[in-house]
Amino acid sequence: MSAPLLEVRDLSIDLKLEGRMQAVVRDVSFTLSHGEALALVGESGAGKSMTARALLGMLPRGAKQSGAVRVDGESVFEMSRKALSSYRTKRITMIFQDPRAHINPVRTIGDFLTEALRTNLGWTREAAEERVIGLLDDVGVPHARRRMRQYPHELSGGLLQRVMIAAALAPDPDIIVADEPTTALDVTTQAEVMAILSELQRERRLALVFVTHDLELAAAVCDRTAVMYAGRVVETQGSERLHSEPAHPYTAALLGSRPQMSGDNGALVTIPGRPVSAFEAPAGCSFADRCVYSQDACRASSPRLRPWRAGEVACFRVEELHGSLVPEGAPDA
Ligand SMILES: Nc1ncnc2c1ncn2[C@@H]1O[C@H](COP(=O)(O)OP(=O)(O)OP(=O)(O)O)[C@@H](O)[C@H]1O
Ligand SMILES: [Mg+2]
Numbered sequence: 364m365s366a367p368l369l370e371v372r373d374l375s376i377d378l379k380l381e382g383r384m385q386a387v388v389r390d391v392s393f394t395l396s397h398g399e400a401l402a403l404v405g406e407s408g409a410g411k412s413m414t415a416r417a418l419l420g421m422l423p424r425g426a427k428q429s430g431a432v433r434v435d436g437e438s439v440f441e442m443s444r445k446a447l448s449s450y451r452t453k454r455i456t457m458i459f460q461d462p463r464a465h466i467n468p469v470r471t472i473g474d475f476l477t478e479a480l481r482t483n484l485g486w487t488r489e490a491a492e493e494r495v496i497g498l499l500d501d502v503g504v505p506h507a508r509r510r511m512r513q514y515p516h517e518l519s520g521g522l523l524q525r526v527m528i529a530a531a532l533a534p535d536p537d538i539i540v541a542d543e544p545t546t547a548l549d550v551t552t553q554a555e556v557m558a559i560l561s562e563l564q565r566e567r568r569l570a571l572v573f574v575t576h577d578l579e580l581a582a583a584v585c586d587r588t589a590v591m592y593a594g595r596v597v598e599t600q601g602s603e604r605l606h607s608e609p610a611h612p613y614t615a616a617l618l619g620s621r622p623q624m625s626g627d628n629g630a631l632v633t634i635p636g637r638p639v640s641a642f643e644a645p646a647g648c649s650f651a652d653r654c655v656y657s658q659d660a661c662r663a664s665s666p667r668l669r670p671w672r673a674g675e676v677a678c679f680r681v682e683e684l685h686g687s688l689v690p691e692g693a694p695d696a
Contacts, residue, residue, distance in 0.1 A: 366436030368570055369395040369418070369538055373430035376413050376594075378423060385642035388413050389594040390430070390668075397537060398568035400561075402581030402602065404617070405591035406638035411574045414591070415540045418572060419455055420447050434538070452483040456531040458541040458560075462523040466515045473511030476530050484534060491533075498529040502559055521552035528560055532567075539564070542574040557584060578617055582606050587674075590614045593649035594641025600674030608688075610676045612654045615688040648679070656680055 376388035388410040395401050403411045416422055418432055420439045432439040434454055442450060459465045466475050476499075477491035486494070492511065499507035502525040515523060524544060531539050541560065545553040561584045564571045575581050581588045582602035589599040590613060598611035609615040616634045636653035639645075645652055647662040654661065660679055668677040678684070 366433065367394040368397055368435065369572075370431070370433045370436075371414075371418070372433070374414065374417055374432065375429045376410070376417060376422060377427040378413070379425045380642070384427060385640075387594055387641050388417070389641050391589075391591075391594075391596050392430075392668075393589055393596070393599065395538070395570045395572065397570055398565075399587070400564055400571040400573060400585040402585035402588040403572065403574045403591055404576065404578055404581050404588055406576065406617075406634075408593075408638055408640040409591040410594040410641060411591055412542050415457070415542050415572060415574050418538070418540055419451055419457055421451075421457075448483065452479050452534045452536075454536055455538040455540065456534065456536045458524075458527050458531045458539065458544045460543040461547050462520065462527045463515060465527065466523065468515050470514075471511065472513050472515065472518070472526055475515075476511070476526065476533060479530070479534055495529060495533055498532050499526070501532075501563065502526075502529045503555070504529070519552075521548050521556060524548060524552075524556050525559065528556070528563070532563065536569070538570040538572070540572045540574075543576070544573075546576075560584070578606065578614075590617065593639050593644040595649065595677065596668060596675075597650065597677045598671075598674065599668075600672070600676075604673065608686075610671050610674070610681055610685070610688065611650075611678050612656045612680075612684070612688060613650045616653070616655075648677075656684060 371391055371393050374388060374391040377384040378387050391414055393401060403414060405411055417428060420442060422428060428440060439450065473492060476495040477488065480486040480491040480494065481488060496507045496511065499510060504510055504522055504525050518526065544560065545556050548556060557580065573581065573584055585602050587599060588602045588605050589596045590611065592613050598605065598614045605614060609618055620634050634653055639649065647664055648657065648666050651657040651661040666677045666679045668675045671681055
């Protein structure tokens, strides 16, 4: 059997926070094949961005990681600096949340877009320019040739995010990691940009790891969704089933906390308590303090992720709760 395109196995990450090493990601595992899209969903501090960055071997200085990230069987954490730089161009690229923070403001869009092709892949300027002009058309940036000579401040946030998508596509990678690529944009532009990214992903059979807070958006874009809480994956499931039959109380609570467009008053129902990072998590199940279904046993030890229907769930009560978890979260008292 050949190795999966992307394999993450028992990934744990510790970062130096307030002078000491603290856990931010714990035991995350998943695989991804060509053409597949996986969403990482969860509240702030869950470890989504750290997991995403680990895929590119791009953790903050001083980070300590364990477990493995492998691409076609090759370990990313063991790559030489040179191999890593080639890996980050040819195999995997990243789309960040805020394009303005990642595109050099004093260089032209054309320079930004062609840089990796020219420097890392040895393309001529002409060939690189032709390639990225074609891509700008694909991502819906009008007047592509003129845009190449412009500077980032001359473009709207939506256009700049399309430029970042074009840059991510330019070296023709196998995997794209998109970390909340549209949260900085207004709602209409968000929808347009996501539609383009999703269409290109399908068309080009790209493997996509899509980080978002939004379960609905995750389901629209991704075949599978992994829900993260306090540094761990607590449920992985086909996106549609996750949506209609959440198996982990946290997933159900997240679904219930979305603004209900068709509901009474569009009010945002939030999950009681605040989200925690891995290092702040209580002993036992990390979600127990906020879970309306938790019992003493949930605080005594930590539930492992185990197979459940077509996916995996980390909850002691998954069998008992089956069928009774409604997206609104709270049981009838
Ligand atoms: N550069 C960093 N240095 C130290 N700690 C960090 C760094 N970046 C993130 N953290 C911490 O690591 C934990 C996980 O952060 P991460 O950014 O992965 O969360 P996230 O799920 O992406 O959250 P959000 O939805 O807010 O983006 C948090 O506690 C965060 O404070
Ligand atoms: Mg993040």
